[in-house]
Amino acid sequence: MSSFLPFTRPSIDEETIAAVAGVLRSGWLTTGPKAKEFEAALSAHCGGRPVRVCNSGTVTMEIALRLAGIGPDDEVITTPLSWVATAGVILTVGAKPVFVDIDPITRNIDLDKVAAAITPKTRAIIPVDLAGLPVDRDKLYAIAPSYTLRVIEDAAQSFGASWKGKPIGSSFGNDSDFVSFSFHPNKNITTGEGGALVLPADIDPAACERMRLQGVRRFDEDGMDVEVLGGKANLTDIAAAIGLGQLKRLEEFTARRKHLARRYFECFNPGLGCMLPLKDFENSNWHMFQILLPPGCDRGRLIVAMRERGIGIGVHYPAMHLFTLYRKLGYKEGDFPQAEQAGRRTITLPLFPSMLDSDVERVCSALINALKSLA
Numbered sequence: 618m619s620s621f622l623p624f625t626r627p628s629i630d631e632e633t634i635a636a637v638a639g640v641l642r643s644g645w646l647t648t649g650p651k652a653k654e655f656e657a658a659l660s661a662h663c664g665g666r667p668v669r670v671c672n673s674g675t676v677t678m679e680i681a682l683r684l685a686g687i688g689p690d691d692e693v694i695t696t697p698l699s700w701v702a703t704a705g706v707i708l709t710v711g712a713k714p715v716f717v718d719i720d721p722i723t724r725n726i727d728l729d730k731v732a733a734a735i736t737p738k739t740r741a742i743i744p745v746d747l748a749g750l751p752v753d754r755d756k757l758y759a760i761a762p763s764y765t766l767r768v769i770e771d772a773a774q775s776f777g778a779s780w781k782g783k784p785i786g787s788s789f790g791n792d793s794d795f796v797s798f799s800f801h802p803n804k805n806i807t808t809g810e811g812g813a814l815v816l817p818a819d820i821d822p823a824a825c826e827r828m829r830l831q832g833v834r835r836f837d838e839d840g841m842d843v844e845v846l847g848g849k850a851n852l853t854d855i856a857a858a859i860g861l862g863q864l865k866r867l868e869e870f871t872a873r874r875k876h877l878a879r880r881y882f883e884c885f886n887p888g889l890g891c892m893l894p895l896k897d898f899e900n901s902n903w904h905m906f907q908i909l910l911p912p913g914c915d916r917g918r919l920i921v922a923m924r925e926r927g928i929g930i931g932v933h934y935p936a937m938h939l940f941t942l943y944r945k946l947g948y949k950e951g952d953f954p955q956a957e958q959a960g961r962r963t964i965t966l967p968l969f970p971s972m973l974d975s976d977v978e979r980v981c982s983a984l985i986n987a988l989k990s991l992a
């Protein structure tokens with residue numbers, strides 16, 4: 618019997634481990650030269666746009682909302698089919714999350730439905746590139762041009778993906794807005810925990826740095842002032858050293874994920890009644906390979922059946938508006954039928970760079986088996 622196959626696992630090489638040891642021996646552990654070096658490398662990846670690193674993806678979105686001046690009485694549009702952080706940050710700054718249903722094909726926010734959700738209070742939109750499949754950037758910036766309606770691209774899952782040949786994080790037109798990345802261990806590159814914020818042209822990177830570290834402004838060797846309340850969100854040099862080691866391998870990781878996704882399409886039994894993801898080998902970074910189970914299939918039992926066959930399955934995600942916190946705001950069953958349907962039927966199959974081609978075959982045959990065992 619082969620060993621348990623988790624749905625994801627980070628790939629950390631010996632060179633990265635040595636670089637971390639180097640930081641630990643250097644005497645400087647917190648934000649310092651490695652964090653700066655990581656920011657420069659990320660900026661180069663994003664076509665030279667300013668990038669600042671933080672200790673989570675979540676906090677970068679919270680900082681983006683604050684830098685855009687969004688708070689109480691404001692509305693922010695987003696998708697109900699995401700990790701809870703996406704809508705959580707809207708509540709954190711005191712604004713109201715306004716959900717718009719997903720497109721059942723891409724499972725991303727349906728941009729054609731956004732216009733109907735805009736009110737005089739709408740200040741921003743947070744689209745999510747679910748599973749690494751980018752939201753249409755041309756359509757997005759046609760809805761929200763020139764910072765009239767702020768955009769915070771939740772690109773936590775799409776680092777390494779692209780839109781029309783340019784990496785996500787780069788500028789798509791003159792007025793590309795905030796882009797948030799996460800380097801949580803499940804993401805395509807990791808820093809242990811961490812995130813990065815790509816800044817738009819109208820935001821001073823120094824303002825972002827103050828938000829990240831207690832609002833402190835230093836103006837000479839012994840002078841400082843605090844004008845705004847900042848948090849504590851700086852990234853350590855230990856984490857940045859991991860990120861630098863990961864970034865070097867981004868192309869290799871993405872290529873490997875694409876290859877494995879292709880293998881899934883080749884190996885998958887079309888007779889199972891499952892819905893496969895959109896076959897996008899141009900833009901997506903294949904952060905996840907998600908399928909929708911046949912209607913009526915008991916997902917909980919299937920997950921157990923797969924675990925018994927040595928395979929880990931993820932659920933990303935149940936529709937967020939049905940969680941108690943959002944029901945208390947007035948959201949209910951039936952509000953976003955496409956997201957609810959996907960949220961009930963979705964499962965994430967194992968996909969990570971160090972997985973073998975034979976693992977894909979193992980997952981596909983275990984799935985046939987497990988589905989049969991439930992019938």
Ligand SMILES: *Cc1c(COP(=O)(O)O)cnc(C)c1O
Pocket residue numbers: 672673674675676699700702703745771773774798799800801811812
């Ligand atoms: C992971 C993730 C986040 C949050 O990132 P953290 O680094 O864990 O704070 C936000 N949005 C989406 C869509 C994510 O997948």
